[in-house]
Amino acid sequence: MSITFHHNNIVHIKNSAISYVMEVVDGKYLVNRYFGKSLREYRLSGIPHYFKRVYNTEHDCSIENVSFDDFPFEYPVRGFGDYRIPAITVTQQNGIEFINPIFKSWKILSEKPQLDGLPSTFAGNSKVETLEILCEDKQAGLQIFLYYSIFDDKGIITRHQKIVNTGNQTLKLQNVQSLSLELPAQDYDFLSLFGTHAKEANINRFPIHYGIQKIESARGSSSPQHQPFFALMSPQTTENIGEVYGFHLVYSGNFMAQVEKDQFGNIRAQIGLNKDEFCWTLSAGQSFTTPEAILNYSCNGLNGMSQNFHWLYKNHLMPKRFSDKIRPILLNSWESMYYDVSLDKIDVQSSIAQKLGIELFVLDDGWFRKENNSYSSMGDWVCNENKLAGGIKKVAELIHSKGMQFGLWFEPEAISENSDLYRTHPDWALHIPNYKPTKGRHEYLLDLSRKDVQNFIIQTLDLYLKNNLIDYIKWDMNRPLTDVNSILIDTERKGEVSHRYVLGLYKVLDTITKKYPDVLIEGCSSGGARFDPAMLYYVPQNWTSDNTDAFDRVGIQFGYSLLYPPIAMGAHVSITPNHQTGRTTSLNTRYQVAKLFNLGYELDLTKCTDEEQNEIANQIKQHKIERNWQLNANLLRNDSPNENYAVWSLVSEDKSQFEVVIFQKFHNPLFSHGKFKLYGLNPDFDYMNVDDKSVFGGDELMQVGLTVPLIKEDFHTFSFKFVKI
Numbered sequence: 001m002s003i004t005f006h007h008n009n010i011v012h013i014k015n016s017a018i019s020y021v022m023e024v025v026d027g028k029y030l031v032n033r034y035f036g037k038s039l040r041e042y043r044l045s046g047i048p049h050y051f052k053r054v055y056n057t058e059h060d061c062s063i064e065n066v067s068f069d070d071f072p073f074e075y076p077v078r079g080f081g082d083y084r085i086p087a088i089t090v091t092q093q094n095g096i097e098f099i100n101p102i103f104k105s106w107k108i109l110s111e112k113p114q115l116d117g118l119p120s121t122f123a124g125n126s127k128v129e130t131l132e133i134l135c136e137d138k139q140a141g142l143q144i145f146l147y148y149s150i151f152d153d154k155g156i157i158t159r160h161q162k163i164v165n166t167g168n169q170t171l172k173l174q175n176v177q178s179l180s181l182e183l184p185a186q187d188y189d190f191l192s193l194f195g196t197h198a199k200e201a202n203i204n205r206f207p208i209h210y211g212i213q214k215i216e217s218a219r220g221s222s223s224p225q226h227q228p229f230f231a232l233m234s235p236q237t238t239e240n241i242g243e244v245y246g247f248h249l250v251y252s253g254n255f256m257a258q259v260e261k262d263q264f265g266n267i268r269a270q271i272g273l274n275k276d277e278f279c280w281t282l283s284a285g286q287s288f289t290t291p292e293a294i295l296n297y298s299c300n301g302l303n304g305m306s307q308n309f310h311w312l313y314k315n316h317l318m319p320k321r322f323s324d325k326i327r328p329i330l331l332n333s334w335e336s337m338y339y340d341v342s343l344d345k346i347d348v349q350s351s352i353a354q355k356l357g358i359e360l361f362v363l364d365d366g367w368f369r370k371e372n373n374s375y376s377s378m379g380d381w382v383c384n385e386n387k388l389a390g391g392i393k394k395v396a397e398l399i400h401s402k403g404m405q406f407g408l409w410f411e412p413e414a415i416s417e418n419s420d421l422y423r424t425h426p427d428w429a430l431h432i433p434n435y436k437p438t439k440g441r442h443e444y445l446l447d448l449s450r451k452d453v454q455n456f457i458i459q460t461l462d463l464y465l466k467n468n469l470i471d472y473i474k475w476d477m478n479r480p481l482t483d484v485n486s487i488l489i490d491t492e493r494k495g496e497v498s499h500r501y502v503l504g505l506y507k508v509l510d511t512i513t514k515k516y517p518d519v520l521i522e523g524c525s526s527g528g529a530r531f532d533p534a535m536l537y538y539v540p541q542n543w544t545s546d547n548t549d550a551f552d553r554v555g556i557q558f559g560y561s562l563l564y565p566p567i568a569m570g571a572h573v574s575i576t577p578n579h580q581t582g583r584t585t586s587l588n589t590r591y592q593v594a595k596l597f598n599l600g601y602e603l604d605l606t607k608c609t610d611e612e613q614n615e616i617a618n619q620i621k622q623h624k625i626e627r628n629w630q631l632n633a634n635l636l637r638n639d640s641p642n643e644n645y646a647v648w649s650l651v652s653e654d655k656s657q658f659e660v661v662i663f664q665k666f667h668n669p670l671f672s673h674g675k676f677k678l679y680g681l682n683p684d685f686d687y688m689n690v691d692d693k694s695v696f697g698g699d700e701l702m703q704v705g706l707t708v709p710l711i712k713e714d715f716h717t718f719s720f721k722f723v724k725i
Contacts, residue, residue, distance in 0.1 A: 057081035072182035119537030141167015177272030179293035185265030201559025220481025246296035279495025339366035379421035407472030440479025448504030641674030
């Protein structure tokens with residue numbers, strides 16, 4: 001790993017996997033020259049030859065016939081000849097939207113910088129070097145610091161910026177992207193994850209066309225509609241071969257990701273804050289830091305990209321105390337009780353759970369509600385002792401007496417109109433004066449940009465956590481932001497509210513997780529509405545989707561596995577017919593879909609037959625054996641021979657054992673003879689199937705593959721465990 005300078009105008013950031021090259025042209029124009037597979041040295045190859053054009057702009061530049069409209073600027077602005085999407089837009093005090101930053105200096109930092117008030121990756125046990133570049137517009141009184149951190153031997157570079165007002169005027173930041181990257185003219189596919197509540201993380205892939213392609217969230221959270229991620233890849237790229245450039249934003253609010261293909265086929269890719277929902281006033285002497293963006297390169301297909309993300313998030317983003325810690329197998333109360341909770345029900349469910357080997361009982365929504373619905377009480381967080389005599393203390397003691405951990409559901413950011421909190425502090429809700437605020441799930445949202453609201457949430461959680469009664473929190477957030485206004489923020493700063501809300505959330509999470517580091521928190525936002533890298537910095541796992549249907553979960557977990565390691569995803573075995581879809585699947589199939597992730601159960605155990613309870617007990621017993629090696633194993637998606645199958649494999653770090661799960665979606669005779677080639681094994685090892693004792697070489701399994709019979713049922717799973725012999 002190294003950052004080296006050549007001829008005072010070239011910088012080469014490299015490790016064994018990647019190289020990132022920039023050039024300073026004429027001492028002032030910072031341009032990108034290369035990003036991709038590692039180079040021994042860069043010697044100014046691949047620079048475009050410019051030609052004289054009419055209908056063009058002229059510039060004081062030593063490159064003959066250069067056009068700024070296709071010059072590969074590293075952090076581009078508009079206003080002087082580059083008409084493509086800008087990375088930064090600033091309005092000066094005179095009302096003119098214009099800046100002209102030029103390169104001033106660069107230097108190497110030996111550490112990974114922390115971001116003020118924002119979550120970000122950390123160095124941990126890896127070597128990290130950072131390049132800091134300063135660009136400046138002296139006339140505007142503006143400095144832009146660009147940061148590039150490279151990790152040892154992985155295809156990862158992290159990016160962020162710090163904008164500093166060094167002058168006397170007030171500046172308005174209208175647009176500040178966390179990353180801008182220039183790629184050469186060639187054909188690319190665009191890949192993203194789109195969806196909705198209960199159907200998150202669907203894969204969307206299409207060829208890039210001329211013009212701008214954009215995904216975004218304006219919902220106040222990263223949202224299930226679009227993950228703050230996209231990838232660019234060659235059209236021939238598959239799970240295991242081909243080049244991929246992955247972009248992911250470490251942020252939980254409004255974002256924008258866009259790609260522009262210009263008239264010559266060049267590509268400009270950006271990701272950062274959503275400029276339509278953002279305007280930041282930067283007074284003299286103040287600075288602004290962008291969220292961190294992850295830039296990921298793989299020459300080994302989508303699995304290579306995924307392994308880079310998985311490694312980074314597990315080792316350099318999640319809380320270290322949880323990244324290598326076995327997660328407890330849980331029972332969640334929701335689908336067995338919904339809002340109608342009682343001490344007797346909890347006693348019965350937890351007693352059965354304890355006998356089956358379940359380690360954590362989670363009491364979901366309903367424990368504080370005045371009635372058995374979602375219309376009241378949000379924000380009060382006072383246990384309804386008519387439901388639970390003795391309160392949460394009694395419930396916790398009951399669960400702990402059975403040798404199990406106890407978890408509790410909260411939705412700390414929400415407030416009901418019918419609540420004591422709203423009657424006392426209606427001003428604490430996000431609202432616009434003289435307009436009736438919009439409800440979502442019968443509730444409003446608290447104004448987390450306010451310090452008094454942040455302190456209230458911290459004090460509320462502290463009340464329940466300080467006596468060590470709670471081992472786990474499910475942190476939910478069940479609606480998007482509307483009426484985005486804070487009455488405490490001045491008129492000229494109203495464009496800051498959405499971002500300040502997210503900063504307030506981070507402040508609360510940072511305080512709670514530092515004060516109670518051993519409490520396991522699972523993030524949730526109606527499932528995956530705020531499943532993003534930034535949340536993983538505070539909470540080491542996320543409830544992947546409210547949809548627990550095994551068939552749908554294959555697609556949801558398949559999509560999220562592009563980005564997140566299994567330890568980041570909660571997956572539950574629920575009742576059948578499924579409460580969300582009405583689909584019926586076998587208990588074994590439901591388990592096979594969930595077993596490679598953070599396993600949980602979400603059903604009424606009293607309605608399970610003795611045979612079903614025995615099967616659950618055996619599942620849990622087997623999972624406890626396997627989860628020790630699975631904790632640090634690599635989850636891979638295998639190329640499927642046709643669309644009727646999906647294939648996962650989990651391969652141990654030393655490649656001495658692996659598990660394969662093949663999902664047959666439908667009984668379809670047209671797709672009955674596919675071979676499933678595996679990936680990531682050691683070709684020199686011989687592996688034995690632990691069930692039938694058959695033996696295959698690693699090279700044979702990867703080059704020839706496995707076959708499975710066509711089963712006469714819709715949605716069937718095949719599971720194979722192999723060990724080295």
